[in-house]
Amino acid sequence: AQKITQTQPGMFVQEKEAVTLDCTYDTSDPSYGLFWYKQPSSGEMIFLIYQGSYDQQNATEGRYSLNFQKARKSANLVISASQLGDSAMYFCAIIGNQGGKLIFGQGTELSVKP
Amino acid sequence: DAGITQSPRHKVTETGTPVTLRCHQTENHRYMYWYRQDPGHGLRLIHYSYGVKDTDKGEVSDGYSVSRSKTEDFLLTLESATSSQTSVYFCAIRNSGLQNTEAFFGQGTRLTVV
Numbered sequence: 001a002q003k004i005t006q007t008q009p010g011m012f013v014q015e016k017e018a019v020t021l022d023c024t025y026d027t028s029d030p031s032y033g034l035f036w037y038k039q040p041s042s043g044e045m046i047f048l049i050y051q052g053s054y055d056q057q058n059a060t061e062g063r064y065s066l067n068f069q070k071a072r073k074s075a076n077l078v079i080s081a082s083q084l085g086d087s088a089m090y091f092c093a094i095i096g097n098q099g100g101k102l103i104f105g106q107g108t109e110l111s112v113k114p
Numbered sequence: 115d116a117g118i119t120q121s122p123r124h125k126v127t128e129t130g131t132p133v134t135l136r137c138h139q140t141e142n143h144r145y146m147y148w149y150r151q152d153p154g155h156g157l158r159l160i161h162y163s164y165g166v167k168d169t170d171k172g173e174v175s176d177g178y179s180v181s182r183s184k185t186e187d188f189l190l191t192l193e194s195a196t197s198s199q200t201s202v203y204f205c206a207i208r209n210s211g212l213q214n215t216e217a218f219f220g221q222g223t224r225l226t227v228v
Contacts, residue, residue: 006156033213045204045219052214091156095213100145100164101172102208102217106156 002027002094004105012111013082020067021077021108023092031097034075036066039089039107048090051075079110087112117141120205120220127227133192135223137205139185145208146188147217148172148180150201157204163188195227 003026013019025034036048051059051066059066067076079086093104117140127133137146147162149172159172161180169180177199179191192199202224206217 009154031213035216043202043222045206045217047216047218050214050216093157099210099213099215100170101159101162102147102206103159103173104149104157106154 002029002032002096002101002103004092004094004103006092006105006108008108009106010109010111012113013079013086015084015112015114016081018078018080019082019110021079021090021092021110023075023077023105025073025075025092025094027073027094027096029097033095034066034068035093035095035102036064036075036077037091037093037104038086039091040085041088045091049077082112084112084114086110118205118207118218118220120203120223122223123221124224125226127195127225129196129227130194133195133225133227135190135203135205135225137188137190137207137220139188139207141207141209141218142185143207143209143218144185145210145217146182147206147208148178148188148190149204149206150174150199151204151222152201160190160203195225197227199225200227201225 034051038046049061065078089107119138148160149157163169163182205220
């Protein structure tokens with residue numbers, strides 16, 4: 001079974017600063033994948049970034065990067081140069097070896113201050 | 115945008131009545147998921163499907179059943195709705211079991227049980 005824990009219910013960041021959203025996971029699968037999604041106040045779910053457990057490098061997508069520390073079972077999302085439009089809920093998710101069951105965490109609400 | 119539609123978008127129902135939510139996709143994706151979203155709990159997996167007539171339970175399956183008789187439709191049924199099932203329900207689809215395949219989400223259904 002897989003589990004995701006996001007321990008920061010809410011966070012604030014100043015515009016143009018970087019912010020790290022924490023995600024820890026638990027799985028017994030030797031191979032797994034980790035996702036981050038963004039949910040603005042409008043409600044849609046937007047895929048941001050993916051990290052595979054055997055990927056040699058940390059994933060990056062524009063201003064988003066993933067700080068993947070396999071031994072610590074953490075997959076933190078780093079947003080550089082925060083923008084007002086980054087204010088949203090952010091969800092971390094994991095998928096296991098079988099590739100079917102996709103499990104999400106509780107989410108972190110990020111507020112970007114001008 | 116992935117072709118995924120949820121219906122209805124909003125529903126108010128009385129305790130004890132049956133309710134069926136529909137998820138329809140035009141992408142021919144193999145995997146389909148039902149989640150519920152509640153404050154403080156994030157997205158919790160109810161059931162998912164990995165093919166026609168192939169389904170499996172998620173984290174919070176009690177009180178819910180699903181059916182998938184066609185690739186494009188995944189139905190979520192609350193046999194006898196309770197107030198604890200008041201929530202926002204999201205359907206998601208994924209193309210394959212490969213771990214790096216992201217999920218695409220519907221717009222959500224807001225269900226209120228009174």
